[in-house]
Amino acid sequence: MSGSFDPSLEAAPGYSFTARTAFTVALLAVLALLPAYAAWSGNAFVLTLFTRVLILALGAVSLNLIMGYGGMVSFGHAAYLGVGGYAVGILAREGVDSGFVQWPAAIAAAALYALVVGALSLRTRGVYFIMITLAFAQMIYYVAIGLDRYGGDDGLTIYRRSQFGGLLDLNNKTVFYYLCFAFLLGGIYLVARIVNSRFGLVIRGTRSNERRMHAIGFATFRYKLVCFVIAGALCGLAGALLANHTNFISPALMHWTRSGDLIVMVVLGGLGSLFGPLIGAAVFLLLEEGLSRLTEYPDLILGPLLLLVAIYAHGGIEGLLKRRSRD
């Protein structure tokens, strides 16, 4: 029947096998088998690159929750990566290297920061919201520069990755890769549950028509704020992973161009689709990597590509696949 391609039902179990599902399954299979390939080929770099893809994909998943489903275009999302990363880095510098402390601290700090930013910025709409989230991110960027004890402008090296009491050895690249993969899948599953729950429908209804939401009796602000905090917490976790991945934190982690990258990933992959952010992050980072080998100016190619997506493919890559599978 005509309602069968309702994107709102995409998390429903047992949807038919389409080009889109095939692509998603293939991508997940590649990601799952990647460490084996890296070991077989002796190419450690590919594992490092894809670990980065997974981590930034988690950040994009988090941004997609508020931007794709909630219509809140946050132009300061890298700040949560930064807050999460700095929580890990600062604790490590102060001699606390237990991951059981560091990671919850990263999540909590990012959530708290999101609460403050959200409480103030969600009172505005459209361009003003974008500008305020950007302003907050810039502010915290300069705060990080001012943290002399933690490296200031130069950043801070993390000499020991988060310790999990012998349970997990994050120095093992394969272990770390699978941990990131698990967190990413967990994050996607979490978003899938949320967007189809009562809470999620409120968020999506608010994106679609906030005035009507008020008229039928919803106080939308508190739902948006909670959604904003959830996204911030999730991105804080990505920040903790990123700090461990690079063994280094610096203000560059939350530079506004990084926030832009996250938006690009989400738009490229497909706004408001569950696996879109992962697809977007993979395509973006692999293109960036590949192009930077070919040319000194990868943006010259990435830029126009993004323009094409913005003009011709509103649903992003996910949307293109969906359209194909509809035929």
Add this chain to the structure above:
Amino acid sequence: MTEPLLRIERLTRRFGGVLAADTITLDIAREEVHAVIGPNGAGKTTLIGLVAGEIAPQEGSVRFDGGDITRLPAHRRSRLGLARSFQITSLFRDFTALDNVALAVQAHRDHSFRFWRDARNEDELRKPALEALARVGLAERAGVRVERLSHGEHRQLEIAMALATQPRLLLLDEPMAGMGPEESAQMVRLLQGLKGRMTILLIEHDMEAVFALADRLTVLVYGRIIASGPPEAIRADAAVREAYLGEQGSGKGGARHG
């Protein structure tokens, strides 16, 4: 004597230099259908906005069921039992008809901080929503996305969403807007079925519908009430004929009844 369900007193709202509501005083009795008519730009939709809580008045007060609601935001008023429909269809376009109504049901079920369970599998929400859809004749179209529904169906869905919140006062902003004669007649039958079960404040241009439904009529011109009373009295009122009904004499509506 029982207090009217809605009591509007000296309600005033200016937009720049324009008085969209000029010291409006109006009582809506319990379970009456009260129609507000008036030429375009008379401030009818503003009046609905003021009562629904989307527009703040500069002066005056609104009392609902004995309580002052003048400063209450729209969502709180909705929870007290005020529901509105929109003149320009205002739905959740990427949801199905059933999703739209279920969301309205959900709005009136304690809070929505439930993050895990699939809300589309909750009978508690779907059943009342389906009932509301059935009431407006849209049960068959429950699974269809809003953007694929016809204009007439959008109008029906508007009503279903308002009904789903089980309102005590229904504010209908031109429910027949853009409908053909057949659809209009269907809508009139639907609204007649609601008569006596809830209080309705109806804004409508279709005079045939207004005279078929309304217990009382209020005529608004340039933000001011120029007449208010039972339909026969309004029809006979010279000022009204001149200001409104007569003015449309050459067109549809008024003259046929005037």
